[in-house]
Amino acid sequence: MGFRGVLVPVLTPFKADLSPDAGRFLALCRHLLAEGAAGLAVFGTTSEANSLSAGERKALLEMLVENGIGADKLMPGTGACSITEASELAGHAAGLGCGGVLMLPPFYYKGVPDDGVFAFVDTVISRVGSDRLKVYLYHIPPVAQVGYSLDVVGRLVSAHPETVVGLKDSSGDWSNTAALLDAYPQLEIFPGSEVFLLDGLRKGGAGCITATGNVAVPSIKAVFDGFEGPDADEKQAKVTAVRRRFQETGPMVPVLKAYIARKSGDADWTTVRPPMVAADSDAVAALDADLEAMGFSYTAPRG
Amino acid sequence: MGFRGVLVPVLTPFKADLSPDAGRFLALCRHLLAEGAAGLAVFGTTSEANSLSAGERKALLEMLVENGIGADKLMPGTGACSITEASELAGHAAGLGCGGVLMLPPFYYKGVPDDGVFAFVDTVISRVGSDRLKVYLYHIPPVAQVGYSLDVVGRLVSAHPETVVGLKDSSGDWSNTAALLDAYPQLEIFPGSEVFLLDGLRKGGAGCITATGNVAVPSIKAVFDGFEGPDADEKQAKVTAVRRRFQETGPMVPVLKAYIARKSGDADWTTVRPPMVAADSDAVAALDADLEAMGFSYTAPRG
Numbered sequence A, B: 001m002g003f004r005g006v007l008v009p010v011l012t013p014f015k016a017d018l019s020p021d022a023g024r025f026l027a028l029c030r031h032l033l034a035e036g037a038a039g040l041a042v043f044g045t046t047s048e049a050n051s052l053s054a055g056e057r058k059a060l061l062e063m064l065v066e067n068g069i070g071a072d073k074l075m076p077g078t079g080a081c082s083i084t085e086a087s088e089l090a091g092h093a094a095g096l097g098c099g100g101v102l103m104l105p106p107f108y109y110k111g112v113p114d115d116g117v118f119a120f121v122d123t124v125i126s127r128v129g130s131d132r133l134k135v136y137l138y139h140i141p142p143v144a145q146v147g148y149s150l151d152v153v154g155r156l157v158s159a160h161p162e163t164v165v166g167l168k169d170s171s172g173d174w175s176n177t178a179a180l181l182d183a184y185p186q187l188e189i190f191p192g193s194e195v196f197l198l199d200g201l202r203k204g205g206a207g208c209i210t211a212t213g214n215v216a217v218p219s220i221k222a223v224f225d226g227f228e229g230p231d232a233d234e235k236q237a238k239v240t241a242v243r244r245r246f247q248e249t250g251p252m253v254p255v256l257k258a259y260i261a262r263k264s265g266d267a268d269w270t271t272v273r274p275p276m277v278a279a280d281s282d283a284v285a286a287l288d289a290d291l292e293a294m295g296f297s298y299t300a301p302r303g
Helices: A022-034 A054-066 A083-095 A114-128 A150-159 A174-183 A194-202 A213-225 A232-249 A252-264 A281-293 B022-034 B054-066 B083-095 B114-128 B150-159 B174-183 B194-202 B213-225 B232-249 B252-264 B281-293
Strands: A005-008 A101-103 A135-139 A164-169 A188-191 A207-209 B005-008 B101-103 B135-139 B164-169 B188-191 B207-209
Touching (some): A022 A054, A022 A213, A054 A083, A083 A101, A083 A114, A114 A135, A150 A164, A150 A174, A164 A174, A174 A188, A174 A194, A188 A194, A194 A207, A194 A213, A194 A232, A213 A232, A213 A252, A232 A252, A252 A281, B005 B213, B022 B054, B054 B083, B083 B101, B083 B114, B150 B164, B150 B174, B174 B194, B188 B194, B194 B207, B194 B232, B207 B213, B232 B252, B252 B281
Parallel strands (some): A005 A207, A101 A135, A135 A164, A164 A188, A188 A207, B005 B207, B101 B135, B135 B164, B164 B188, B188 B207
């Protein structure tokens, strides 16, 4: 039960007409699990999920399960601004047997009170009304602007102790992750970057859910597997350096896609949906050269 | 053709179970038109539209047209983060013959380049592929965070001169509205607050689209109708004072709903969807007393 390890917010490949490419999506999901990903947080920020409709997300999720991806390995995002869509997506995922869902707070209206954020999640859980629903709160204030305060996390856990079982902290603020780990040891808490993986594990964290996992599961998993070993800090320093090098190159999603395109020889991988724009190919060539010089090893998905 | 005057982003009433109340919505729309609203910008920020699913919005829009609200008076919002949903909503509205649509930029991903915002709107217009589509760009950076820069407005107008015909500026920054009026005289430009109504009209603006219109069409329309008269500034000062008094009371949407509930005797009007929370009733009572002292006259919708 539950998730533990390196989870990947899987990139969503698109065809030239901007429709989701189910075949390449399935191939990437299989590849990531084969590389040791503990779970697939499909339809997250890195997945351009908020550039997909609810219907597109449901169709892709069903496709994965029908093609043998274990539902227990799936933690689909339910990002939506309305209780209507968030309930529909969460109920759909629970109905398919997904191991959990990653739930953004409603993110259109800004400056909303904690009472409103609490009521949103509470209403969605009530509407789904299923013991199979396991909610991981998705805290990413740099993007969503609206977040889950330490207090509202506690209120949601108290109100729904069997349902609200975890949290992804993409605040980029280690002090917030540490405070959550101290306050709610019963939760599965995942930093949203492998930069905080070792620090998190040493305080009882459950692993990490990280964009870079799309290209670097093996090295990040090595930190997770060996976190109590003598060279844990050295391994962490290496994955941190790789992460930083990706971040320096440009916005993460287009850069990751362009890197996969370059390494796989499949130029279609560069396609992003508006409002994102494709990465600069020269910058990605420089990234590739630097990563090779750093000894970073990458294997592209097949198909 | 086009819109000119006081447009209202109509509040969406909810039942106790948080479902939209079609009957009260229709009654409010009829009331606002009878009071002199030049158009109904249903499904805007004030409408809690981003707390509604696409399906809920489409059903309400069809209900209005079926019940005799003139489609030419309707400028529904198409707020969505995906080209899929934005195209679906814009195409639906154009198919019903709506006078226009009010189009938010995609608002989940932050710090996106102008090229991405341009590509989003350009793709939506291409997908709808209808001469009947008239797009009003909706610039509201305090909420959406992502906005339409002066440059991207120009690029969209140049690329789609028959389709991109107007803009609502809810930046709250008069210098931005003035720059738009100077740069694009061919556009129908509406400040997002009646505070800038007179200044806008004197520079060639088309009117305003304002939340307060839900309770104050007659007094705001008096500024519009008499903007070249001798007492225009005095009328403007009065509506500005009323607007400020509403804003001081709390977040605009719950306050407007609570005010209508108080004045109509229909307590159901206080209901908002999460993440909003109902307004403080004592604060609304004080608002009501102050508005009466200011000589503000309000007529509630019937039904």
